[in-house]
Amino acid sequence: MIEISGLFKRFGDLVAVNDLSLRVEPGEIFGFLGPNGAGKTTTVRIISGLLKPTEGRVIVAGYDMARQPVEAKRQLGLVPDEPFVYPKLTGAEFLRFVGELYGVALESQRKRIPELLEMFELGPWGGELVESYSHGMRQKLVLAGIVLREPKVLVLDEPMVGLDPKSARMAKEIFTTLARRGTAVFMCTHVLEIAEKLCHRIGIMTSGSMIAMGSLEQLRRQASSEGSGLEELFLSLTGGQEYLSLLKHL
Numbered sequence: 449m450i451e452i453s454g455l456f457k458r459f460g461d462l463v464a465v466n467d468l469s470l471r472v473e474p475g476e477i478f479g480f481l482g483p484n485g486a487g488k489t490t491t492v493r494i495i496s497g498l499l500k501p502t503e504g505r506v507i508v509a510g511y512d513m514a515r516q517p518v519e520a521k522r523q524l525g526l527v528p529d530e531p532f533v534y535p536k537l538t539g540a541e542f543l544r545f546v547g548e549l550y551g552v553a554l555e556s557q558r559k560r561i562p563e564l565l566e567m568f569e570l571g572p573w574g575g576e577l578v579e580s581y582s583h584g585m586r587q588k589l590v591l592a593g594i595v596l597r598e599p600k601v602l603v604l605d606e607p608m609v610g611l612d613p614k615s616a617r618m619a620k621e622i623f624t625t626l627a628r629r630g631t632a633v634f635m636c637t638h639v640l641e642i643a644e645k646l647c648h649r650i651g652i653m654t655s656g657s658m659i660a661m662g663s664l665e666q667l668r669r670q671a672s673s674e675g676s677g678l679e680e681l682f683l684s685l686t687g688g689q690e691y692l693s694l695l696k697h698l
């Protein structure tokens with residue numbers, strides 16, 4: 449569903465993404481981890497067609513993002529790290545806009561938009577302008593839009609940031625349900641517990657390069673740390689343990 453090959457992104461001398469290739473299959477949740485500045489958001493922006501790669505190719509649901517961007521983007525849902533929603537629309541108007549843009553049947557829009565607003569506890573705010581929404585409320589509205597259109601490919605950049613515990617649980621349910629129905633999910637997260645519980649496969653990037661990729665079991669074997677949690681694995685693979693020893697001097 450997502451196919452990335454030989455991807456490079458350079459910003460001047462900085463190589464933000466260095467020869468990245470990966471596939472995410474239908475129904476799979478792929479967790480993309482890495483320290484701050486590793487190149488995760490840059491990769492997300494390239495997959496979503498918001499940024500052009502310096503080199504390499506992205507195929508989304510069979511469409512080449514460079515050659516058929518409109519078709520590719522039609523199949524793709526994005527939850528960016530900073531939720532952007534037109535401030536002068538109300539919550540309900542935003543969902544109707546999403547419904548129209550992605551060809552959701554009018555009948556279905558009429559039924560589901562109030563249901564979704566209710567489900568995300570935005571019911572009383574559906575008629576209010578988005579500019580009055582909190583960060584978490586905007587995030588939930590973006591998620592409601594995703595559920596409304598059920599894209600084949602879902603790209604998530606830190607989707608749980610700013611969500612209260614109940615909403616975070618709901619977001620997790622949404623991602624697993626969509627994956628069960630065949631959506632390919634690509635998720636950047638710093639929350640290792642989420643990656644451990646939700647993701648079928650995990651990739652770890654440092655300084656633009658993918659240094660490990662596979663199931664949790666495969667990563668454990670690669671780091672030869674049998675039985676350890678993802679946190680230890682992550683730290684041993686990204687060299688974080690050296691920093692931990694520095695903490696002794698605090």
Ligand SMILES: Nc1ncnc2c1ncn2[C@@H]1O[C@H](COP(=O)(O)OP(=O)(O)OP(=O)(O)O)[C@@H](O)[C@H]1O
Nearest residue numbers: 459462463464482483484485486487488489490491
């Ligand atoms: N538009 C840009 N111009 C120049 N450099 C950029 C640009 N966007 C990103 N970078 C650089 O690319 C590198 C990767 O940034 P990116 O935002 O992809 O990291 P990240 O893995 O998402 O980090 P975080 O975990 O903090 O969100 C960083 O060194 C950043 O400074």
Ligand SMILES: [Mg+2]
Nearest residue numbers: 488489490529
């Ligand atoms: Mg980022």
